Structure formats: C-alpha cells, structure tokens
Amino acid sequence: MTAETSVATLWEQALESLRSEIDEESFTAWLEPVQPRCFDGGKLTLAVPSEFSRNWLISNYHERIAQCFSDKAATPVAIEYQIVAMDEGAPEPAAPSPPAAAPHPLTSSADAVQRGVPTTFTPLNPQNTFESFVVGESNRFAHAAAQAVADPQSSAYNPLFLYGGVGLGKTHLMHAIGAQMRAYGDHFNVLYISSEAFMNAFIEGIKRKELMQFRNCFRTVDLLLLDDVQFFAGAERSQTEFFHTFNALFDAGKKIVISSDDQPKELTELDERLRSRFEAGLIVDIQPPELETRVAILQCKAQDLNFQLSSEVAIYVAERIKTNIRKLEGALKKLKAYTEINGAAITIDAVRDLLGPLFTGEEPLKISIEKIQLVVCKFFDVSLHDLTGPNRSRKFTAPRQIACYLAREMTDDSYPEIARKFGGRDHTSILHAFRKVQQDIADDLNKQNLIKYLTKLIKEEPLNPH
Ligand code: ADP
Ligand code: MG
Numbered sequence: 001m002t003a004e005t006s007v008a009t010l011w012e013q014a015l016e017s018l019r020s021e022i023d024e025e026s027f028t029a030w031l032e033p034v035q036p037r038c039f040d041g042g043k044l045t046l047a048v049p050s051e052f053s054r055n056w057l058i059s060n061y062h063e064r065i066a067q068c069f070s071d072k073a074a075t076p077v078a079i080e081y082q083i084v085a086m087d088e089g090a091p092e093p094a095a096p097s098p099p100a101a102a103p104h105p106l107t108s109s110a111d112a113v114q115r116g117v118p119t120t121f122t123p124l125n126p127q128n129t130f131e132s133f134v135v136g137e138s139n140r141f142a143h144a145a146a147q148a149v150a151d152p153q154s155s156a157y158n159p160l161f162l163y164g165g166v167g168l169g170k171t172h173l174m175h176a177i178g179a180q181m182r183a184y185g186d187h188f189n190v191l192y193i194s195s196e197a198f199m200n201a202f203i204e205g206i207k208r209k210e211l212m213q214f215r216n217c218f219r220t221v222d223l224l225l226l227d228d229v230q231f232f233a234g235a236e237r238s239q240t241e242f243f244h245t246f247n248a249l250f251d252a253g254k255k256i257v258i259s260s261d262d263q264p265k266e267l268t269e270l271d272e273r274l275r276s277r278f279e280a281g282l283i284v285d286i287q288p289p290e291l292e293t294r295v296a297i298l299q300c301k302a303q304d305l306n307f308q309l310s311s312e313v314a315i316y317v318a319e320r321i322k323t324n325i326r327k328l329e330g331a332l333k334k335l336k337a338y339t340e341i342n343g344a345a346i347t348i349d350a351v352r353d354l355l356g357p358l359f360t361g362e363e364p365l366k367i368s369i370e371k372i373q374l375v376v377c378k379f380f381d382v383s384l385h386d387l388t389g390p391n392r393s394r395k396f397t398a399p400r401q402i403a404c405y406l407a408r409e410m411t412d413d414s415y416p417e418i419a420r421k422f423g424g425r426d427h428t429s430i431l432h433a434f435r436k437v438q439q440d441i442a443d444d445l446n447k448q449n450l451i452k453y454l455t456k457l458i459k460e461e462p463l464n465p466h
Helices: 003-021 024-031 051-060 062-073 140-149 170-183 195-207 211-219 236-251 272-279 291-304 311-320 325-342 348-359 369-380 384-388 394-410 415-421 427-443 445-460
Strands: 035-040 043-048 078-085 160-164 190-194 223-227 255-260 282-286
Touching: 003 024, 003 035, 003 062, 024 051, 024 211, 043 051, 043 062, 051 062, 051 078, 051 190, 051 195, 051 211, 062 078, 140 160, 140 170, 140 255, 140 282, 160 170, 170 190, 170 223, 170 255, 190 195, 195 211, 195 223, 195 236, 211 236, 223 236, 236 255, 236 272, 291 311, 291 325, 311 325, 311 348, 325 348, 369 384, 369 394, 369 415, 369 445, 384 394, 394 415, 394 427, 394 445, 415 427, 427 445
Parallel strands: 043 078, 160 255, 160 282, 190 223, 223 255
Antiparallel strands: 035 043
16 A cells, blocks of 8 residues: 555545534535645645635644544644645645735734734634633623623624723633533534634635635634724725625624724724624623732633742732733743742742833832831831821831821822821821921921932832732
C-alpha cells in the first residue's frame, strides 16, 4: 500500500464516521470537496477549495475531523489545511491575503486584540467558560442573561445585546454561551465571528463569487455570536448583508448575540434598521468590576496559573488597575514571571517598580481617611483607637487635629463624614481642628514642613487599610 492510498483510505474511513455525525447538506457542502494530500509524521494535509471553506472547516468541524481521522489512524493527528484551486491542483500562495488593505474604520479601534485576528473565523477559546467567569455586581446581569441564552430550551432574550468597555468580558461571555450550546450536542450549529471577520469573509465571498455559499453558512446556524459590531461602522454593504442574515436567523427562531463597545442608540454610524433590530432585544451592559471582583478575578487567574498570590499583592494591584481585566491578567503574568525568576515572594515595593507603567492611564488612587489615619498613627506612634477616641491628652490631640486637617485637605469627604470616622464626634470639632492646624501652619514653619512631609508620606503609602 502506498502512502497515497493509505491516506486516501484512512480519509474515506474518517469521512464515513463524519457522515453519521454531520447533517447531509453540510457534509456535501464542506466535507466532500476536501481532498487528503498526505499523512506524514502525524501531520495530515488536507486540500480545501478556498480560504472560506478552510475557515469554515476549522471553525466548525476541525475537532471532529481530527478525532475521526486519528481514531482511524490510531495515532494523534495534526491537520494542515492547504488552499488549492481544485481544478488545477496547485496550492495558492500561502499567506491568506487580507482584503483591501485600505484604511478602514477597524484600524482605529482601541481593541488591539481584535485587530490582530486574521481574516478567519476564530474558534471558541476553551478557557472562556461560564465556570471561569467571576461574577460581581458589575457583570451579574450580563452573566445571567448569557446563561439564559445558552439554555437550548429557552428562546428568551433574542437578540441579546452585550455592551461595555474594552477588556470587561464581552467576548468571554459570548464564547461561554457558544461552548455551553455546543456542549448540549453537535446538532447545535454555533458560529462565533467578529464583525471584522464577517466583513472579511463577505469581501472574500464577493471576490471568489461564493456569495451563495457565504449566505448559506450564516443562515444555517442555530446560534450566531457577532462580536464587536461597532467595527461595522462605515462598512455599508457588510451591514446590509448582516441585516439580511440577522432577519433570516431571527425569523427562523435562531439565537443571536451581539456585542459592542456601546449601546445601540449610541452606534450612530450603524444603519438605523440594524440598530432598531438590536433595540428590540435585551440590552445589557457590563460595567468595570468593583474592587472585590477585581481581587477575585486576580485570585482565580492566579490559581489557574498555579501561582501563589498573596492577598496583600492582589489588593494592591486591583486597587490600581480598575478599568480593564485584560490589563489585570497582564499584571498577573508579569508578577508570576518575576517570582519565578527571583525565586522569592514579591514585595509591595517590587510590585510598584514592576507594574508602575501599567498603573499609568488609570485614575489616581483616591486617598481615604483610613489611609491618612494609618500614616499619622505610624508617624506619631499612637494607636488608631487613641487617634480617633475621646482621650484629650496632648499626646493624642495634636496628631488627631493634624489627621483631621489632612482628611479635609486630601479627601473629598465632608466634615460630618470625617467626624464619623473620628469616633463619631461632633462635626464642629473637626472644623475646629482644621482651623487650628491652618493657623499653626501660618504661624510656624516647622508645622508647615511637618504637614508637607506627612502629605508626601500619605501619597506614597502603598497600602490602603481595609
Ligand atoms: P472584551 O471582549 O469585553 O474586550 P474579553 O472578554 O476579551 O473582554 O476579556 C478580557 C480578558 O479578561 C479575557 O481574558 C477574559 O477571560 C477576562 N475576563 C473578563 N471578565 C472576566 C470575569 N468576570 N472573570 C474572569 N475573567 C474575565
Ligand atoms: Mg472582545
């Protein structure tokens, strides 16, 4: 048996198994045209007629093809898809040519990760599941809605429109919906695609005169996950095409989930018809997570990475990176690498040096009364209890007045709020303390220097008391 006949035979056998798993129409459209080229050293090369069909195969059938073939070959198999003009039998140039490299609204997008996505369907990231998604107040509703959509019995919330800033978990939730639907069975045809990739595939379809094929593949899905719809801005033909896809799926009772960086009514560069379709569904936003959720996310991800992260460091980082979870992940990876290289737990000072650049662009940390109290207590060597308590000994009243003064100067808190945090005394006593220190500073250069020094210490104090 020659190598060719054996790969052909194995492929035939694999196809037979696949035939029983995939509906006939899809089988004829996607698998029949595939030709096995060679199978060598565990690598199977399959010739496919177009980039489009390669993408479709990778996105929808890759795992099953690999599984069936490796069952027949009784060895693990890696697959390479080679685009071949079938009638000529010659491979196309290797690099998939991105359509029209002309400036495009896409390139101005802040979502650099999406920009890097080639003109293909992106497979679902197996790490983006509901289990790995940390729920907090900021994303609770979005998470619940996503779970409801992922229930194949339910037809609630169609379409679901998720929106929120970069790195807040929209793509993660979409992948989680897709993965959950797929887990119910192979008969659920799930397609995840960014609007950018949709556009590219559409342009490719026009170029290759495969529009019918393009339409069919979108209109035969049970769940369409369209990510980052804002990238459609300015791409009118793609929008119109998507509008028809949307309607066809919607009318057939199929599920649609859309994500965007803003709510439909703000997407003024999108076709009004499309926006009103989105508005007819459930619109849910994802807000930046609050501190506790950020800490929990860091701790979960650290656990996944098998990395011991102290809660002191987790809080320190989460306090400073507030608006983007991807950035939090980046920080965590840096910390892990640092710890591995140095072989010792990282100190707060080292964290500050290491991650400082990541903290820029974030809002400066708000100074809390608690932090002021912490620094003043340390400096004068008094306890918090004495600082905030009723003891009128000079040893305590001087630091107390200074702390009250600094609380008023360095925070936005009102006198009553400060009074509450200084043992619940009357707020006029805070006003009195403030005026007293103000006067002292005016009269006494030493006092002035002391206040300056304490202000600096407070600003530099890395930890916020909790
Ligand atoms: P978006 O699509 O909104 O820009 P992503 O879904 O790509 O954001 O999320 C960025 C990163 O943060 C991903 O690695 C994702 O897994 C992670 N992430 C976002 N939200 C959560 C969450 N609530 N729990 C765990 N990881 C999250
Ligand atoms: Mg995204």
